[in-house]
Amino acid sequence: MALIETKELTKIYELGWKKRVVGLNRVNLQIEEGEIFGILGPNGSGKTTCLKLLLGVLFPTSGEALIMGKGPLDVEMKKNVGFLPENPYYYDYLTGPELLKFYGRLFDLAPETIRKRTGELLELVGLNDAKRLALRHYSKGMLERIGLAASLINDPKILVLDEPTTGLDPIGCKETRDLLLRLNQEGKTILLSSHFLSEVERVCSRIAIFHRGNLIELGTLKDLLVQYEASTLEDLFVKSIEKFDQQHPA
């Protein structure tokens, strides 16, 4: 059984009188345990919509989104998931440790576990020196890093990351990539959405390309490169989107 699965997942946004926009169109995905799966696509292609549907923030118009065989609103399932949203926003009056404590308590973690995990995670994301700083004083990169730490507070089996390197400098990006690979080696399944092709190229075992709400390609990078006679992921990305636009003019 796939760890993350979508079946004919469709989301249509109702934007007023007779105005509808297709956010996601009958998407079928199966992500196996231990994978680092990357969702690629231009802005507005449906990447974030797909992740929000998986986590129950949005509701599907039709189809199903399953994690560990459970629906997006299942509380037990959510205990195994860590989520980092795009441009993470947090309660800016809290400090990093307070934020981690707040989320840790929502996971029913024991105070001792929260204290231990907080120390480890702040060290891991390099925010130990900013312990006493309220989040409103954090830079964009620091927010991204505390967000990553917050997504790991429950030591999740599944990590869902929406644009995890936005706002990070090149060193931060590399550190995040290394961290994702390490977490994957420890057994975590990672689903990440990104439009940074190089990031996806370096860490993902399989990719899906979304465009205009459709899943237009799915497979290993190696197979897709051969299929499109492309030399790089960028080349593959452009060719797949052009092919889709030719076959399905807007």
Place this chain on the structure above:
Amino acid sequence: MKKIWVIAQNTFHESLRKRTLYIVLVFGLVVIGASKFFSFLTAQEELKMIQDVSFSAIEFFGALIAIFGALGAISSEIEKRTIYTLLSKPITRYHFVIGKFVGQILILLVNFLLLCLFFVGLLLFKKSVPNIEIFKALFLIFVELLLISSITLALATFTSDAFNIIFSFFLYIVGHLTSYGRQLIERTENIILKGLGDMLYTIVPNYENFAIRDKVVVGVPVSWQYVGKTVSYGLIYIVIAILIGIYCFQKREV
């Protein structure tokens, strides 16, 4: 239960950082304090004036805190997008709505107690020991504030802030006038108007039920039975409002 408490504590801490809350509180204290300057009246009348003004100030400024607090509790989570992360955690949407309401109860309680302490302090300063009737009146005002807060919170789960503010204040005013409205409707012979009036009278909470201050100020005792009935009346409305809020928020996409 624990998750509701965690969300409530966070809501409370967030509210403590809002300046509007302190401004409203200071205004409330100023109005209560100003009531003592009616010293040109006789001692007896001055005490009545202090009580009357203080009850009104506690209720009005409490209502402002109840409406603006409940309004921001949900909409700020959505506007600041903190809700995305929160809903991805192992909580249900009813944990969220109830947690927000419990947080509002805490913030209302703190503000209410501060205003009450100031009021009681003023009475003691005037060498008047507050009797149990005063505490009955204060208690009913607090239940009324909880009801106002629960209605605004329920509305916040499915309406815009602007609509919510207008509707909550409208309901606050209408809720204090329903008894008069009832008397007017009883005089009409139009069946449709009568039916509509009866329906509105049943749906709209009658806030005047909680206002026993007029009796307390003139020294008319209010029975515990009335207090119990009115509290039950308030609790029923609060439960219905919160259930509506939970239902609407479960359907809402954020």
